Amino acid sequence: EVQLVESGGVVVQPGGSLRLSCAASGFTFDDYAMHWVRQAPGKGLEWVSLISWDGGSTYYADSVKGRFTISRDNSKNSLYLQMNSLRAEDTALYYCAKDGGDTLWYFDLWGRGTLVTVSS
Amino acid sequence: DIQMTQSPSSLSASVGDRVTITCRASQSISSYLNWYQQKPGKAPKLLIYAASSLQSGVPSRFSGSGSGTDFTLTISSLQPEDFATYYCQQSYSTPRITFGPGTKVDIK
Numbered sequence: 426e427v428q429l430v431e432s433g434g435v436v437v438q439p440g441g442s443l444r445l446s447c448a449a450s451g452f453t454f455d456d457y458a459m460h461w462v463r464q465a466p467g468k469g470l471e472w473v474s475l476i477s478w479d480g481g482s483t484y485y486a487d488s489v490k491g492r493f494t495i496s497r498d499n500s501k502n503s504l505y506l507q508m509n510s511l512r513a514e515d516t517a518l519y520y521c522a523k524d525g526g527d528t529l530w531y532f533d534l535w536g537r538g539t540l541v542t543v544s545s
Numbered sequence: 546d547i548q549m550t551q552s553p554s555s556l557s558a559s560v561g562d563r564v565t566i567t568c569r570a571s572q573s574i575s576s577y578l579n580w581y582q583q584k585p586g587k588a589p590k591l592l593i594y595a596a597s598s599l600q601s602g603v604p605s606r607f608s609g610s611g612s613g614t615d616f617t618l619t620i621s622s623l624q625p626e627d628f629a630t631y632y633c634q635q636s637y638s639t640p641r642i643t644f645g646p647g648t649k650v651d652i653k
Contacts, residue, residue: 460642470581470589470632472642484640520588529595530636531579535588 427451427534429521434539441511445539447504447521452534455479455499458524460532461506463517463541473519474506489515511543547571547638549645551631557653564620566648568633573613577637580609580618583647584629592631593618620650628652 433445445461461473474495475484483495494507504521518540522532548571558564568578576596581589591600593609596616606621620627633645 469647470583470634470644472634472644475640475642486641525591525594529577529579530639530642531591531594531634532581532589533591533594533600535590537588 429523429534429536431519431521431536431539434519434541436542436544437511438545439512439543441543443508443511443541445506445508445519445521445541447506447536449502449504449521449523452523454497454502457526459495459497459504460522460524461495461504462520462522462532462535463515464520464538465514465517468517471517475524476504508541511541513543515541516543517541546641547574547635547643549633549635549643551633551645551648553648554646555649555651557651558623559653560623560625562623564623564627564650566618566631566650568611568616568618568645570614570616570635570637574635574637576612577635577639578609578611578616579634579636580607581632581634582627582629583632589632623650 430448476495480497492510496505518538520538521536523534525531525533550569552567578596580593583589597609608619630647630649632647
């Protein structure tokens with residue numbers, strides 16, 4: 426089955442750190458760029474980060490640049506998001522999303538998300 | 546960053562209605578515009594990519610059009626399963642990808 430499954434979301438204090446994981450299956454993981462997209466409770470969608478198929482290129486939204494690090498392990502079909510210096514405004518459901526693969530930069534497969542809550 | 550707006554922000558419609566949602570970019574984005582549907586408690590689902598290409602498995606009642614700054618998503622005959630929130634997303638300025646604020650479609 427083609428799917429993405431996120432994990433790692435918990436309640437964390439402001440200033441804390443967290444690592445999210447996304448396990449991919451059912452497609453050739455290392456053929457595609459991957460993204461993280463988040464959605465604050467009751468709000469819209471916000472793109473967070475992008476990593477190329479080989480991990481050689483990474484990009485971030487200004488809101489997380491310098492605090493979050495995206496990475497991947499193609500041998501494990503896994504995507505990661507290391508989140509440091511967390512703020513209340515980082516509270517959101519974090520989705521792992523597969524890129525469409527043809528440089529049009531759309532998301533054609535999404536996980537169910539993992540909830541990160543930043544609160545004291 | 547390229548700003549995306551959607552109108553209306555919400556609408557009420559009946560089963561069988563033709564529904565049109567508009568998305569506008571703050572500058573030209575050619576055809577780098579994608580549409581998603583999100584139901585409550587679920588992940589978004591890709592409907593349309595590159596402004597007018599229907600994603601595999603998506604019913605043909607969904608269609609997209611436009612280029613430059615103005616785009617539309619049309620549902621030709623609204624079905625009960627189409628009540629959801631719809632988002633546009635520009636990918637012209639990748640990696641600065643941005644979404645519109647969403648349009649909620651509910652039952653009249």
